[in-house]
Amino acid sequence: MVEFFRKLDSGLIGLLNIIVIVTSLAITGLILFLVAARYFLGWSVVGVLELATLSAIWLYMCGAVVAARNHQHLVVDFLSLSLTNPRTKALHTFAVSLVMVVLSLFFLSLASDMVAWSMKRPQTTAALSIPLIIPQSAVVLAAIFCGVYAVRDAVAAGFSVFGRASSNTGRTDPWKRFSAFFF
């Protein structure tokens, strides 16, 4: 089961990395094309900025998920650095991760409200008539996966607090601890 989660995770992160790379290059290329078309060809190309912002939304949201997965979100670590007792530190991590699970669920509920509204009143972009649900689905994806990683971290942190200290289920790999908890 650990292997299954790990493979799922590495497949997902590989896919997200590809989206991040492709969208970054797409935004750069599209904006450069816009500048070049204006100055060298005298063209005013319609819809390029729409494509660039659409790519940007996917970049923003996939970047946010990658950061959540790698624990790269900006943290004020003043308190955690001042805690020296390992048990207190583990309890603190667990408490923070529980707060994050609650907040991720809140984000998810906002996302579901957005989807419901967009289904009721479908909208498209002005120039290229691209359905807005395409960029909006990136936000939904971010809400889902931020939630998944928050649950993973909470379970892993919970296991560090309540699990056996000498457990051979692994103390550093969150997926190992997650799997050991549930299966």
Add this chain to the structure above:
Amino acid sequence: MEALFGILLLMALMIFGVPVAWSFAGVLMFLVWAYDVNTATLLLQGYRSLDSVILLALPLFVLAGYLMQSGGVAARLISFMSMMMRGRKGGLGAALIGSSGVFGAISGTATAAVASIGTIMGDPLAARGYPRGYTSAMLGVSSLLGILIPPSITLILFGVVTRQSITALFAATIVPGLLLMVGLMIFNKIATARMLVDTPERLAAIKAQKSPHGPMRATIQAAPALMMPVVILGGIYGGVFTPTEAAAVALFMAILIGFFIYRDLTLSRFRQSLVEAGETTGTIILILLFSFMIGRIMVAESVPQELTEAVTQVSENKILILILVNAFLIFVGMIMDDLSVTVVIAPLMMPLMMHHGVDPVHYASIVACSVVIGANSPPVAPILYMACRIGKVSIHEAIKPALQIIFYVALPVMLMVTFVPELSLFVPRLLGLH
């Protein structure tokens, strides 16, 4: 009252260690509950604010910063600056400040400057007798020149949130940025005159670090890197391209220089930079998404107007209010990160400032100066902590020099910027942007 509790909750969540983006989500959840907000279109409104062409400059400048780091631009700039300042006591310290200034004129972030300049210059400065605590403190403050000298990601975010012209904001902080740079150089000159003693080890380090190729080679090597700020700023203020387009051009130049001129950029480094820049952008954007929604609720509930009325009831004295706002921004900056100050706290006080005749562009300069102080002031001090990690020194050794630099340089610059509006408004007016 609910808004005040929201700000206190934000501080509490951050200090507790909840990631900044999720601390914002916590405040949003509280405000939704407290004001009984209909959430049917709340995220949709946040999404619409993200769907912005101006905001496209953010990922592009972030990525340009990463590519300059991995493409060898920073190394050439430092080599050039060191050569320019050679032969003077404290010259390498001045080179650190100058490099931060030029790097800021290309990348617009403080973290990229800390990481690249700190990694390259930390050990040579230590070998020349600079205490590591002093180096980290100086690096922490001077890296924030990137926030003042355009292009600046902080100002892009402030401009997007408050709907101000990014070009005018960029122009407004040029003079404050130069003032801070000169102030830091003077401080470094005075401090190093007392601090550096010509021990045999220091003299040996100076001799060993002399470049065999001389100033001409360093200048030629740095020329492509030095061209970048000329193209970016010249392009923006020459009316050739918008800040977003300038960011794409900067990125394109960083790729060309890294791959074909310096040849330090490999495909794997390029890929790594793209992913890391995506992560950084995602982190900032999630904060921005929640802050947009918080801003919507606060505006709908007339919180900025209530704040203006409450403060105006206490005093109508503009000078007193400016001092209070300065003190509040510094205090908030001490316990929150710079992004939170820029996208939530500062916009809240915008109506108050406008009520007292402070120009929004001038106010942006004040906010940027407060970020310089807040990002280096304990207990949170994110940039100072990062500079200490890279400088291999304990934060305790850097706090005293950091506070000295803030007290003697950054704070006077902030006060000058606050009480002499022309320092911020002169360049935008000169360029016809304001």
